Every structure is written in C-alpha cells, then in structure tokens.
Amino acid sequence: MELKNALSALAALAHEGRLAAFRMLVQAGHEGMAAGEIARRLDVPPNTLSSNLSILSHAGLIESRRDGRSIIYTARYENMTALLEYLMQDCCAGHPEICAPLVKVALDSRCGQEGCA
Amino acid sequence: MELKNALSALAALAHEGRLAAFRMLVQAGHEGMAAGEIARRLDVPPNTLSSNLSILSHAGLIESRRDGRSIIYTARYENMTALLEYLMQDCCAGHPEICAPLVKVALDSRCGQEGCA
DNA sequence: TCCATATTTCGACTATATAGGAAATTTCGA
DNA sequence: TCGAAATTTCCTATATAGTCGAAATATGGA
Numbered sequence: 230m231e232l233k234n235a236l237s238a239l240a241a242l243a244h245e246g247r248l249a250a251f252r253m254l255v256q257a258g259h260e261g262m263a264a265g266e267i268a269r270r271l272d273v274p275p276n277t278l279s280s281n282l283s284i285l286s287h288a289g290l291i292e293s294r295r296d297g298r299s300i301i302y303t304a305r306y307e308n309m310t311a312l313l314e315y316l317m318q319d320c321c322a323g324h325p326e327i328c329a330p331l332v333k334v335a336l337d338s339r340c341g342q343e344g345c346a
Numbered sequence: 347m348e349l350k351n352a353l354s355a356l357a358a359l360a361h362e363g364r365l366a367a368f369r370m371l372v373q374a375g376h377e378g379m380a381a382g383e384i385a386r387r388l389d390v391p392p393n394t395l396s397s398n399l400s401i402l403s404h405a406g407l408i409e410s411r412r413d414g415r416s417i418i419y420t421a422r423y424e425n426m427t428a429l430l431e432y433l434m435q436d437c438c439a440g441h442p443e444i445c446a447p448l449v450k451v452a453l454d455s456r457c458g459q460e461g462c463a
Numbered sequence: 464t465c466c467a468t469a470t471t472t473c474g475a476c477t478a479t480a481t482a483g484g485a486a487a488t489t490t491c492g493a
Numbered sequence: 494t495c496g497a498a499a500t501t502t503c504c505t506a507t508a509t510a511g512t513c514g515a516a517a518t519a520t521g522g523a
Contacts, residue, residue, distance in 0.1 A: 243356035306444045327423045332452040335445045415469045
C-alpha cells in the first residue's frame with residue numbers, strides 16, 4: 230500500500246459516523262448492505278451518509294453495486310488488511326514490541342473464537 | 347481502547363507530516379528523539395512540528411520528557427498496539443479474512459526478519 | 464546576570480471537512 | 494408513461510484543521 234492510500238484510509242476511518250458505517254459493513258459480510266438500511270440503522274440523513282460512503286469508497290475501504298433501486302455497499306477486506314499490514318510493517322520493523330502482541334489477536338480471528346489457537 | 351481514543355489516534359496518523367514524525371519516533375526506539383532533530387530531518391518549521399507533535403501526544407501515540415534544553419519525544423508502543431488491536435478486533439470479529447493474513451506479519455516482527463518464524 | 468539555544472504558545476489567515484436542504488437521477492411497478 | 498422509492502449530486506453555511514511569523518518560556522553556559 231502506498232503512503233497516499235494509507236493516509237486517505239486513515240482519514241476515512243477517523244470519523245465516528247464513517248467508522249460506524251464501515252464496521253457495519255464488515256459485519257454484514259460479502260452480502261453487504263443497502264445505503265438506506267445503513268442510514269436507517271445509524272439514524273443519519275441519506276445524503277449525509279451518501280457523502281460519507283463516498284469518502285470510504287474513494288479510500289478503497291468499501292465498494293458498491295446496484296441491486297434494483299438500492300445501492301449495496303460491501304467492505305473491501307483486502308484493503309483493510311493492506312492498511313493494517315502497512316501500519317504494522319511500517320511501525321514494527323525492528324520493533325517487535327508493537328506487533329508481537331497482535332499475533333494472538335490475529336490467530337484468534339482465524340477461527341473467530343477465543344482460545345481456539 | 348475506547349472509540350474516542352481510536353478516533354483521535356486515527357486522525358493524528360491521517361496526516362503526512364505526523365505519520366512521518368511518528369514513524370521516525372518508532373524507529374528511534376526508547377531513546378526517542380529531540381523535537382529539533384525531528385524538525386530538521388523532516389524539514390518543517392519548529393513551531394509547525396510542535397503543534398503536530400502535540401496532536402500525536404494528545405492522541406496518546408507519543409510522549410515527551412525534558413532533557414536539558416531539548417524535549418525528547420518517544421513513541422508509545424503500547425498505545426499503537428492498542429489501536430491496531432482495536433481495529434483488528436473490531437473489524438475481524440467473525441470475519442477472519444481480514445486478520446488471518448496479518449498473523450504472518452505479526453510473527454515476522456517477532457524476530458525482526460523475514461522467514462524467521 | 465546576560466545571552467544563545469530549544470521549544471512552545473499565541474494569533475491570524477487559509478484551506479479543508481462536515482452537514483444537510485433541495486433538486487436531480489435511476490429504477491421499479493402499475 | 495407516470496408516480497413512488499432509493500440514492501446521489503449540488504449548493505451553501507458552518508466548523509474544524511493546518512500553517513507559520515512573532516513573541517513567550519525554559520534551560521544551560523559564560
């Protein structure tokens with residue numbers, strides 16, 4: 230991941246409403262969620278949400294497809310991974326104390342449960 | 347880590363100059379680096395840097411101590427770890443595809459070398 | 464005590480981000 | 494073809510962030 234991409238992804242996530250929307254889309258999985266549904270659940274005006282989704286989208290963190298009258302947004306997992314990798318590699322090179330504790334978190338995620346690895 | 351802390355850390359890092367300063371401090375290790383030295387290396391006016399260091403500091407990503415006429419800044423590794431954990435736990439819960447690839451990155455960091463784990 | 468050094472604080476200006484009303488666009492169904 | 498539904502685009506107002514000159518503060522040395 231390039232510096233510019235990392236900066237725009239960080240900026241996109243550094244906003245309460247956008248982080249909430251992104252989380253929701255991550256949880257929604259590959260099916261994704263319609264813009265209107267997100268707006269309803271987060272209780273924000275549709276146009277406000279739309280512009281925030283656009284920012285997340287330009288940052289590469291989500292993408293959209295049309296389904297009938299709805300626009301379905303989905304999280305771009307691979308780019309979130311790339312951002313985390315970027316921060317980890319960048320910050321941990323030669324300084325294992327930052328990243329070492331993350332092994333457990335990452336391992337736990339592999340089975341989606343605590344105490345599985 | 348609380349939502350508010352994560353947001354302020356993300357916002358602090360979402361700035362080219364601040365990310366560069368933070369990286370430099372991570373590389374500098376526990377010894378840290380004087381404000382003036384950072385400003386010189388990044389080629390930014392001292393007062394501009396100072397306000398950016400202040401933002402990183404309020405976000406909990408760095409801290410400072412006085413040493414004679416200099417102020418030495420150091421990275422707060424534990425809070426960077428907490429931010430990464432927050433993003434990983436938050437985003438990866440139930441969706442291993444984001445975090446699973448990070449195991450390798452985290453493991454590699456443990457010995458500071460590729461292909462060591 | 465006085466001066467040079469290191470850094471921060473203050474203040475003012477510019478730039479960018481945010482929010483949301485109103486209108487436009489796209490799609491579906493009647 | 495018309496109207497309702499879903500979403501975005503346009504626009505404007507307001508708020509927040511960023512920059513840096515100038516002045517202030519703290520320190521060490523002569």
